Amino acid sequence: MASQSHTAARGHRLLRCSTCYLPSEWCICACTPTIHTPAQDFIELLSDRRFLPYLLVPQGDARLFAGLRARPWLPDRVPAFVLLDGTWSQARKMLHRSPYLQGIPRMAIQPRAPSTYRLRCQRCAQHLSTVEVAIALLEQLDEMTASRVLHAYFHVFAETCMAARHGHALTKSLPEMAQLLAYNSQHATPAPDECRLPLGESCITG
Numbered sequence: 001m002a003s004q005s006h007t008a009a010r011g012h013r014l015l016r017c018s019t020c021y022l023p024s025e026w027c028i029c030a031c032t033p034t035i036h037t038p039a040q041d042f043i044e045l046l047s048d049r050r051f052l053p054y055l056l057v058p059q060g061d062a063r064l065f066a067g068l069r070a071r072p073w074l075p076d077r078v079p080a081f082v083l084l085d086g087t088w089s090q091a092r093k094m095l096h097r098s099p100y101l102q103g104i105p106r107m108a109i110q111p112r113a114p115s116t117y118r119l120r121c122q123r124c125a126q127h128l129s130t131v132e133v134a135i136a137l138l139e140q141l142d143e144m145t146a147s148r149v150l151h152a153y154f155h156v157f158a159e160t161c162m163a164a165r166h167g168h169a170l171t172k173s174l175p176e177m178a179q180l181l182a183y184n185s186q187h188a189t190p191a192p193d194e195c196r197l198p199l200g201e202s203c204i205t206g
Contacts, residue, residue, distance in 0.1 A: 020157075026164040031156050031180040034187050035146045040080055046100055052077040053104050056133055057095065058088065060106035068107075068140045081137060085130045109136050116155075118162060149183055152176035 017027040046053055052074075054064065068079075082101065084091040095101055109128065117129040128136070131154045138147035155176045162168075 022160060023164050026160050028156055028160050030184070031153060031177055033149045033153055033180055033183055035149055040078070046080075046082075046104070050076065050078060051080045053080045053082060055082045055084075055095075055101055055104040055106045056109065056137065057084065057091065057106050058108055058127075060108035062108045062110050064105065064107035065109050065137075065140060068137075069142055079141075083130055083133055083137075088127060109133055111136070117158060149180065152179045156180065 014023045016022060017024055017029060019029050020027055020032065022028060040051065056065075082104065084094050086094060111128055111132075115128045115132055117132065131150065135147050135151045135154065138144075138150065153176070156174055159174065
């Protein structure tokens with residue numbers, strides 16, 4: 001008779017932060033920024049005539065993305081962007097199974113550089129992680145502060161995940177941590193006791 005037991009996921013016994021979901025000793029909640037841009041929650045926007053939605057997918061029109069910065073937006077139509085969070089195969093399934101996404105103009109990003117997301121290997125050099133697409137989109141919209149802050153948080157998150165995965169001690173401070181803490185000092189931030197990471201002294205060793 002075949003065994004009915006299931007293999008537990010790696011790391012399932014770790015005590016994790018309920019917000020960033022990293023192991024508690026690597027919690028980066030103090031670095032988590034609150035970013036304000038004209039983009040809104042897309043579920044509400046898709047049926048709201050005040051907004052003009054776009055869907056970012058690999059099969060989209062790269063010319064639409066390239067022209068975003070120069071496009072003269074209408075004062076009564078705010079652009080809203082839909083990013084499907086998942087692997088490429090998962091994103092395709094979500095697209096096909098979501099009738100409310102059909103009919104939305106589709107645009108594609110032509111990456112300037114390969115993905116730096118080391119937690120998962122990309123099958124194609126032009127494939128980006130979801131957050132890298134968001135960073136590029138904000139930059140193209142001339143939302144430079146939001147793009148830089150999100151990029152800094154992405155780097156801190158990715159490097160901290162790599163350290164936690166290999167059980168490395170954090171030995172030095174990342175420049176992006178100071179950047180995020182400075183940004184958060186003037187914006188909404190988590191409570192100080194939500195972060196157990198000694199940010200002033202620590203960081204990832206790769």
